Amino acid sequence: MTTLDLTPRVDQSPTGNLGDTLALVGRCLRRSTRQLDTLLLAVMLPVMLLLMFVYVFGGAIQSGMDYVDFVVPGILLLTAGYGASTTAVDVASDITAGIMDRFRSMPIRATGVMTGHVAASMARNAVSTALVIGIALLIGFDAQASALDWLAAIGLIALYVAALTWIAVAIGVVASGPEAASGFSFAILFLPYVSSAFVPVDSMPSVLSSIAAWNPVTPVADTVRGLLLGTPVGSSAAQAIAWCVGLLLVGWVAASVLFRRQR
Amino acid sequence: MTAPIIAVQGLRKSYGDVTVLDGLDLEVARGEVLALLGPNGAGKTTTVRILSTLLRPDAGTVTVAGYDVVRSPGRVRAAISLTGQFAAVDELLTGEENLRLMARLSHLGRTEARTRPAALLELFDLTDAARRPVKTYSGGMRRRLDLAASLLSRPQVLVLDEPTTGLDPRSRNDLWAVIGDAVRAGTTVLLTTQYLEEADQLADRVAVIDHGRVIASGTAASLKSQVGAAHVELTTATGIERIETDGSVGDVHRILGDVERRGLLVDSWAVRTPTLDDVFLTLTGQPAEPGQPATTEARELQEIR
Numbered sequence: 343m344t345t346l347d348l349t350p351r352v353d354q355s356p357t358g359n360l361g362d363t364l365a366l367v368g369r370c371l372r373r374s375t376r377q378l379d380t381l382l383l384a385v386m387l388p389v390m391l392l393l394m395f396v397y398v399f400g401g402a403i404q405s406g407m408d409y410v411d412f413v414v415p416g417i418l419l420l421t422a423g424y425g426a427s428t429t430a431v432d433v434a435s436d437i438t439a440g441i442m443d444r445f446r447s448m449p450i451r452a453t454g455v456m457t458g459h460v461a462a463s464m465a466r467n468a469v470s471t472a473l474v475i476g477i478a479l480l481i482g483f484d485a486q487a488s489a490l491d492w493l494a495a496i497g498l499i500a501l502y503v504a505a506l507t508w509i510a511v512a513i514g515v516v517a518s519g520p521e522a523a524s525g526f527s528f529a530i531l532f533l534p535y536v537s538s539a540f541v542p543v544d545s546m547p548s549v550l551s552s553i554a555a556w557n558p559v560t561p562v563a564d565t566v567r568g569l570l571l572g573t574p575v576g577s578s579a580a581q582a583i584a585w586c587v588g589l590l591l592v593g594w595v596a597a598s599v600l601f602r603r604q605r
Numbered sequence: 606m607t608a609p610i611i612a613v614q615g616l617r618k619s620y621g622d623v624t625v626l627d628g629l630d631l632e633v634a635r636g637e638v639l640a641l642l643g644p645n646g647a648g649k650t651t652t653v654r655i656l657s658t659l660l661r662p663d664a665g666t667v668t669v670a671g672y673d674v675v676r677s678p679g680r681v682r683a684a685i686s687l688t689g690q691f692a693a694v695d696e697l698l699t700g701e702e703n704l705r706l707m708a709r710l711s712h713l714g715r716t717e718a719r720t721r722p723a724a725l726l727e728l729f730d731l732t733d734a735a736r737r738p739v740k741t742y743s744g745g746m747r748r749r750l751d752l753a754a755s756l757l758s759r760p761q762v763l764v765l766d767e768p769t770t771g772l773d774p775r776s777r778n779d780l781w782a783v784i785g786d787a788v789r790a791g792t793t794v795l796l797t798t799q800y801l802e803e804a805d806q807l808a809d810r811v812a813v814i815d816h817g818r819v820i821a822s823g824t825a826a827s828l829k830s831q832v833g834a835a836h837v838e839l840t841t842a843t844g845i846e847r848i849e850t851d852g853s854v855g856d857v858h859r860i861l862g863d864v865e866r867r868g869l870l871v872d873s874w875a876v877r878t879p880t881l882d883d884v885f886l887t888l889t890g891q892p893a894e895p896g897q898p899a900t901t902e903a904r905e906l907q908e909i910r
Contacts, residue, residue: 346724348790351759355712356679365709369695376697376738440691444754447657449682450710 358451366445366458373432374462380428385470388421389477395540396481403541407571411485414478415495415566416539419559420531421474422499425467426506427530429459433514434523456511456597463507464500471499486572495569498579501586502562506530508593515600539563558585608671610635610762610793611656616665618651618817625651627817628665635761638794640808642801644889648817649797650690653766656795657687670761686760690767692747693754694739700726700750701735704757711758725753728783745776752780756787763787765796769803781807801885815889832879832887839864840872852876 374381392413400409436442436455445455479485487495510526517523534540536550537559543551554560561581568575611633618626626648633639641649654660655667658678667674670684687693694703704722713721726735729749739747748771755763763784769777785807788794798804804811805825812822821828835852837860838845850856857876864871 346721346728346786347759348756348787348792349759350761350791350793352684352761354683354758356677356683359712361712362710365706369698369706372702373695373697439696440689440693441695443654443657443659443689444687444693444707445710446659447682447685447687448710448758449679449712 354449356449358449358454362450363454363457366450366454367461368458370432370458370462371465374466381466381470384421384425384428384466385473387424388417388470388474391420392417392474392478393481404545405542407573408482408484410478410482411571412567413540414475414483415570416534416537416563417478418471418474418499418566419502419539419563420534421470422467422503423506423530423533423559424527425470426463426503427510427527428524429463429507430510430514430517430523430526431520432459432462433511434517434520437515438519452601453598456601459511459514460504460507463510464503467500467503471496485570487570491569495566498562498565498569498582498586501583501590505586505589505593508590508597510593512593512596512600515597533557534559534563537563538567558582558589561585607635609633610670611639611795612666612668613652613656614666616652616655616667617663618648618655618660619663625817626655626662626665629814629818631812631819631822633793633795635793636788636791637810638788638796638808640804640811641795641797641814642799642804642811642885643797643814644799644885647814649814650766651817652814653687653689653764653795653797656681657685657764658682659687684761685764686755686758686762687764688751688755688766688768690770692744692751694747694750696740697738699736699738700731700742700746703739703750704754707754707757713758721757725756729753730779744771745773748772749776749780752783756783760792762793762795765794767797767799769798769800813884813888820888821884828884829879832883835876835878837861837874838877839869839874841870842872847877850876852878 395413395417396410400413403409403412405412433456436445442455446452475483485492510530513526514523517526536546537543537554537557539559543554543560545551546554561578562585564573564578565575565582567573568578609632611631613629613631616626616629616631617624629648629652631639631641631652641652643649651660655662655674656669658674658681661675669681672680672684674681694700695706698706701722704725705718708718708722723732723735726732729752731746731750731753734742734746739750742750748768752765752768755765765784768784769780772780784794796803796808809824810822811825811828812819813828814820821831823831834849836847836849837857838847848860850860861874864874
């Protein structure tokens with residue numbers, strides 16, 4: 343048998359460091375590669391919706407342009423939103439499985455565990471967004487965008503993912519378990535419907551269109567559409583960034599406070 | 606006398622109207638093995654969670670390795686390792702990946718971070734399963750991995766909340782052998798248990814806890830002697846009869862002679878010294894067998910949280 347030193351160590355550092363966070367990011371990335379079914383669903387679901395919107399409903403919707411061009415930005419946000427929201431389930435599972443108690447009783451940065459989940463969500467979304475864009479191009483999505491426009495659109499989608507992921511983390515911390523946390527995914531899945539993601543807002547009844555105008559998905563969708571298709575962006579870009587940064591801060595603060603309050 | 610490594614004074618915790626800890630006092634000396642023994646809902650897990658900085662006390666002071674759990678949680682965390690009631694390992698990672706992660710989070714030096722995971726996997730008989738995801742492990746294997754994770758950081762205080770629940774007798778013995786090694790190397794152990802036998806055999810000292818207070822503490826032998834003397838137990842056709850004895854040969858001889866003179870038909874007889882079961886019954890008015898209903902359901906629920 344290997345001899346193993348069990349002498350108590352009295353000099354352990356009482357504070358966390360960046361290495362902890364990196365180790366926890368590595369953990370969540372590994373977990374993502376072992377949950378291919380989750381990743382597959384995060385791609386399949388938007389692709390199915392994309393095909394359904396384009397080929398089933400698309401002919402009946404007056405969007406002022408090729409419907410495939412109109413709907414792809416919306417589908418990208420749906421992909422991003424759904425991919426981000428599953429983080430709530432991951433965080434809630436960590437808590438019910440007891441591993442969160444172990445992390446919280448170790449001398450590491452409290453936020454490291456959450457940062458790990460957020461980083462993994464960003465990576466997963468990069469994969470699923472790339473796949474959805476690929477399929478959109480295959481079925482005739484005709485982007486009129488420079489490399490810089492693409493970069494700006496992807497940057498905004500990344501900000502949107504980060505914001506929703508931090509909200510998802512906060513939801514995961516307060517949820518009573520993974521099942522309850524999964525409800526968030528459904529809410530997020532429906533968020534784009536009452537927005538400019540799939541149909542023009544002015545085609546809705548007045549009550550809905552005023553809701554849609556206030557839906558954060560609307561300015562984000564309008565901005566992504568403007569960047570990729572050359573439609574006018576106007577004040578949407580500023581609104582989109584304000585919404586995303588605001589949601590990100592709210593999610594981050596709520597997650598951090600709620601995480602500590604459990605103690 | 607050196608200062609205790611764990612010192613708890615007047616610890617109180619309640620959830621709404623339900624008082625879980627009601628002025629608990631406790632001291633554990635460096636290198637000691639202390640068992641917290643009590644029925645479900647007595648406050649064992651709550652105590653452990655406060656000691657591990659997972660819960661905030663309502664009142665009272667708790668210091669671990671000289672640091673206050675509320676004011677210096679980081680210092681306390683650097684001194685302890687917690688093994689909770691549920692195996693706190695990542696199901697999707699392999700056993701080896703779990704230990705490597707914990708090694709990094711424990712801030713072990715470069716060499717130790719590389720060698721200790723493999724050594725611990727071997728020690729806990731998990732080398733063959735090291736590259737399999739934990740979700741394929743049996744319950745016993747998970748608990749072993751969980752304890753291996755706790756020993757990675759070479760803690761000063763090992764906190765074990767019902768560590769052998771769900772383990773078969775052989776795994777239980779193996780686990781205790783490793784913990785014994787850690788204790789001989791100078792580790793302090795605080796464990797909670799419902800197994801009287803476990804407390805009796807392994808702990809230097811037992812603290813009996815009920816309704817959120819320590820109602821008795823001492824060595825298992827001294828607790829037993831508080832309950833009363835040994836007795837001769839006679840099993841007859843009509844039931845069991847107990848006669849007190851001081852345990853000496855002469856006294857037992859006298860009692861058995863008496864029985865013979867009375868012409869009692871005895872199926873079997875034995876000299877019994879009090880068990881911790883008796884201690885429990887006397888101190889709390891209820892038996893402490895595992896699975897016994899708690900005093901109130903609400904308290905039990907709160908404690909599980």
